[in-house]
Amino acid sequence: MSLITPNSHPRGGGPHKGGARRHENNRIYANPLPLLFVDPPPSRIGSVLGLLGLSLTRVENPHCEGVFDPVTRSVWVSAPPHSLILWRRGFFGKGDLSRSEPSWLARQINIRKSGGKQLTSEEITARRRAERKQFKLDRAAAIAAVAEEAETIFATEGRVIQPALSGPAIPSAATWKPAPQIQMEEPVSPPEEDGPLEDEEPLVDVEHLQLTLQEAFFLLWNLDCLTILDSQTMQPMTLKQIWIAFQTVDLPPKIPPPINPSEQLQFDNPFLVNYVVYHHYRSLGWVVKGGIKFCVDYLLYKRGPVFTHAEFALVVLPVYEDPEDQKSSSIDLQNSSPFAWSWLSTINRVNSQVQKTLILVYVTIPAKSRLSLDILQSPACFAHYSVREVTLRRFIPARMRD
Secondary structure: OOOOOOOOOOOOOOOOOOHHHHHHHHHHOOOOOOOEEEOOOOOHHHHHHHHOOOOOOEEEOOOEEEEEEOOOOEEEEOOHHHHHHHHHOOOOOEEOOOOOOOOHHHHHHHHHHHOOOOOOHHHHHHHHHHHHHHHHHHHHHHHHHHHHHHHHHHHHHOOOOOOOOOEOOEOOOOOOOOOOOOOOOOOOOOOOOOOOOOOOOOOOOOOOEEEEHHHHHHHHHHOOOEEEEEOOOOOEOOHHHHHHHHHHOOOOOOOOOOOOHHHHOOOOOHHHHHHHHHHHHHHOOOEEEEOHHHOOOEEEEOOOOOOOOOOEEEEEEEEEOOHHHHHHOOOOOOOOOOOOHHHHHHHHHHHHHOOOEEEEEEEEEOOOOOOOHHHHHOHHHHHHOEEEEEEEOOOOOOOOOO
16 A cells, blocks of 8 residues: 555645636546546446446547657657547646647647737746746846945945845735736738738647656556557557567667567566556556656656646665675666765755655565566566655754754
8 A cells, every 4th residue: 555645735725716727627637547437328227237236337448559769768649639638638648849738739829820818838837937037137136226225325324224125125926016018019001902811831730749668558558548559660569569679678789689689688677667666656546747857756646737736756766675686787777776865865855845745665676586587578577576665854953843
């Protein structure tokens, strides 16, 4: 059982803050997984089957398609309907031209038709960052003006005045407002009646949804809603081929290459270690996303990025059941060696500042002396990995003296 329990009091405003937008998000992102369970209309047959513990509920499988790209170690979903389904039903992947949701085409249409009045999530974030930067510049200018005024009074009158860092002359985050943009009115020329207006070139959606190997294998192996194509032949890959390809793509190349790629499989393969963590938290209902922005491996969202910020930050720490396996391994696994306390304190401080709880996830790698390498030929090997969690909180003496 996981040690992590969702917070019953989410951060943010009151129940009426952003109600219309929240209602719209609840409607768009109502399904937590790509699979849909459709209930038939009420009937007598359904009532009788319900008494017997049976159901007429059917499962709708979207059957999305993606292309495995070994260079970027990811799976590309190029069909816009499939990208929309995987993002809106579980927040899988990210747009390669966007911060998260694949919205490049929507941004281009917005610029062309509405003149940028209807902002996308990326444009809203960029505007907020620009306003925050302008607020800091205005505040610094106001403080410099107050200090200059104090120096002038001291030079002319000889009085010493302590410059104030707050007050009516110093803008604060609560009182500061961005200055309205003044647009110069240009003379409107009458339309030409003789010559027709040139049609704009139609937009083509060049963005694709990029799935990590862990996300792609979860959709393929657990939900059976993703078909992965080979990038060379564009033919569907079998589960055996995908299983071998996802493991060998993280291994250093060997010269000459081995005749049988399955011979170089190891228990400490990075794909296996990271998938164990991804599968563990996905199966508990969390939305798992990459956490490189906060110096961690994964972030856990209660419902998804559009609803709340991530509550937990995960650092994956592999642990060898047999220390001799680490010495003889050809893979330099990240965070497998003891780390410095300064490194841990740095990551903990970064995530504490953004109100995230740091979780150290220890993944135990089975020993070669206990298991045969033949078990790595199928996903059945996951049963021999284990996950332990350690919650780490930053100690603040001013707040935690008692």
